[in-house]
Amino acid sequence: MDLPSQYNPKDTEKKIYQFWMKNGYFKPEKNAPKKSKGAYTVVLPPPNITGSLHLGHALNVTIQDALIRWKRMQGYKTLWVPGIDHAAIAAQNVVEKNLKKEGISRFDLGREKFLEKVWEWKEKYGDIILDQFKQIGISCDWSRCRFTMDKEYVKAVETAFQYYYEKGMIYRGKRVVNWCPRCQTSLSELELAHQEEKSNLWHIKYPLAENKDQYVTVATTRPETMLGDTAVAVNPKDERYKNLIGKKIILPIVGREIPIVADPMIDQAFGTGAVKVTPAHDMTDVEIGRRHNLETIQVINEYVKMNENTPAAYQGLKVAEARLKIVEELTGLGLIEKIEEYTHQVPRCSRCNALVENLPSWQWFVKMDELSQKAIKAVESGKIKFHPKHWENLYFSWLKNVRDWCISRQIWWGHRIPIWFCQTEPEKYFLSIKPPKKCLICKKCQPKQSEDVLDTWFSSALWPFAVLGWPNKKAKDLKTFYPTDSLTTGHDIINLWVARMIFSSLELLNKIPFKDVIINAMVKTKDGKRMSKSLGTGIDPLLMIEKYGADATRFGLAWQITELQDMRFDEANIMAGKKFANKIWNAARFVCWQLPDKEKIDIKITPRPKTETDKKILADFKELVKSTDKLLADFEFGKAIQDLYHFFWHNFCDIYLETAKKQISESQDKKLQANTRKILMYVLTNSLKLLHIFMPFVTEELYQVLPIKNKKKALIIESWPK
C-alpha cells in the first residue's frame, strides 16, 4: 500500500472516531470478549455546563482513557460513563450575567421564566464541552451520557434526600452561615475563597457598668458588628481581667448592658486579650455564645445592610458605611484607644468573589458525624486508596473536623427541596416528593414548597451510582458495574466531591463508590502561574490538537504526568508527540515495504529469534509489556509512556529496523529474511497495541492497513500483548 511519508492527524482523527462510534466499541456490550475478565468501570467527573475545555480536563481524560483502553484490550467489559453537571450557582450566575447585559435581573423574570432561560442555555451549551472531549479521542459510552438534572437523576436526588430526612440526618435550623450577598445564598465553607486584605485592628474602650471611668479595651477588625455584641470574653487564666469576670459592661452607642465572660478559646496574646462577642455574625462567637447562653442579635441583613436592630442612624447603611460611622462616633466619644494596621484573610465567594458575610439564617443541614466516620474508615482501612497517598491527609483533616453540611441554597437553578410548609402553622412542614394534594399538617391549607434548592454537590455526590441506575436496585448497570474501579480528578475537589461521594455511597448503598482515587496534577503555565482565561494564561487544548493532533497532545500531557502537585505545562512535549506519531507512522511504512505482496503475518505467534539482535528485541519487548503493565497498575502514566517511547524509537527503530535492513537485503538466507519480516511485524503491531492507549488514532489507522493475519476489526478491541 502507499502511505504518505507524513502522518496527517486531521484526516485521520475524525474518520477513526466515527468508525469507533459506528461500531459501538465504547459500549461494554460490544467491546468485551464473550468470556470477559469482569467489569472495569470509570465515571467521568462531569464538567459544568458553564465550562469550556482546558488543559486540566485534557490531562484528566487522557489518564482515564488510557486506563479504559488498557482494560478493554485486556479483555474486561469496560464502561466509561460521561455526563454533565448542572452546577447550580455557577450556571445561574452565568445566565444572570447575560441577562444583566439586557438590563434584566432574575427577579424581573420570576422563577419559572428564569429557569426556562437556564434550560435554554443548557440545551445550547451543555454538550459543547463533551464534543470537545470527543476530539481528544476519549472512549466514553455516549449512549449512557447523563445530566444531573435529567429525570432519572432527579429521582436519585429525591430518594437520597428522603432517606436522610426520614433517618433524621437532615434538619432545619437557624444557624450562622456564610452568606454571599451577590448570589443571595448561603455557601458551605468549601465554597469560600480566602483572600488577604489590608485592614485595621481597632482598639475600642468598653466602659464598665459599675464605674464608667473604667474600661475594658477590645480589639476588633469589624467595629460595625459591635451593635450586635452580647458579651465581652476573656481567657479565664488572664490575670489582667480575672477580677472583671462576671461584671457588666455598657455597650457604647447602643447602651446595652452585656456581661464579661470567661472562655478558654480566647487567646491572651492576641490584641488586648479581650474580645467582643457577636454571636450573630461570627462563627467563633456562635460557640462562645452557646457556651454562655448569650443572646443572638442580628444587626446585618442579607443585603449586607444594617437592620432594624441597630440605632436609627445606622439602619439601612451598608456594612462599610456603618464601619466608618461607628469609628467616627467612637472617636467622638473618646473610646478609640488606638488603630493598628492589620492584614488578615477575608472570606469571599468562590463563584463571584463578593465579600461573604456571616449571618443567622434558616437553612437545611445534613448531620456529618456518622457520615464522616464512615468515610474516614473506608480510606483508613485501605478499601479506598488515594494516589499519590499524601492526598489522604487533606481528606482526613477535613473529615475529622467537619461541620454539618449546609445543603440549602437560596437560588433557583437546581434540585428544589421537597419540603412543604403548612400555611396555617408556618413553622411546620413535611416532606413530599410530589406536590401534595393537601397539607399533611393542618389538612386544610394549600402548602407551599420550600423556595430553596440543594447544594450542587449534594447531587454530584451521588454521581457514580446514580448514573448507573440507582435508586432502582434492579438496574442492570448498577449490578454489573458498581462499585466502579478508579476515579480520576483534581485535588481541588477532594473534599467538595470525592469525600461526599464516598460517604453517600457508603450510607445509601453500603458500598464504596470506587477503589482508587487518582489525583492528577494541576496544570500550570511554564512559569508556574495558574492557567486562567481572565489572566490570558490559559492554553486551549483544542488549539494544541489543531496544531499537533490529538495523539500528540495526549502524548505531551501524559509524558509530563508525575506525582507532583502541579505540573508546568511545556508545549515542547506536545511537539515531541507529533514527531513521535510521525516516527511510528514511518516505521510502519517501512515494515510494510519489507513485506512481499499479499503476505499476511500472524502476530499472535511469537517468532523465534535467529540472530542476537532478534533475541534482544524480542526479549526487550517482552520485558516492556511486563513493565508497562506494572506501571499502569501503579498509575505511573508518565513513566509508562516514556518507556514505550524509548523502546519504540531507539530499541526498535534505531537498532532493530537498521539491523533488519541488513538481515533482509544483505543476506541470501531466505529463512532469515522471512523470519526477520515476522519479527518486524510482530514487534511493530504489538507495540501499536501498547501505544494505542495513549495515542489511539495513529495506531488504529496503521492497524487498519497493516497486513495482519486473522486481524480483528479494530485495534481498540484487540487483545493486549502478554
Place this chain on the structure above:
RNA sequence: GGGCGGUUAGCUCAGCUGGUAGAGCGUCUCAUUUACACUGAGAAGGCCACAGGUUCGAGUCCUGUACCGCCCACCA
C-alpha cells in the same frame, strides 16, 4: 498559626529500600537524501537550594534555614 508539595543540566522533569547523576526538548559537531530532516551518530552542559548531622560512603536518611506554590484554621 498548622499541614502538604517543590527547590537536580538552558527549559520541563526522572532518580524505589543510600554507592561518585539520568530522560525529553534545546545547544554544538558530523553524517545522510537509501521508512522518517518531524532523520541518524556523537558531544558539550550539573560542587543535585543552603547549613549541620548519621555513615566507609548521601541528590537519596535525620535536624534546621531560606525561597516558591498549594491547602486548612474560630488570633477576634
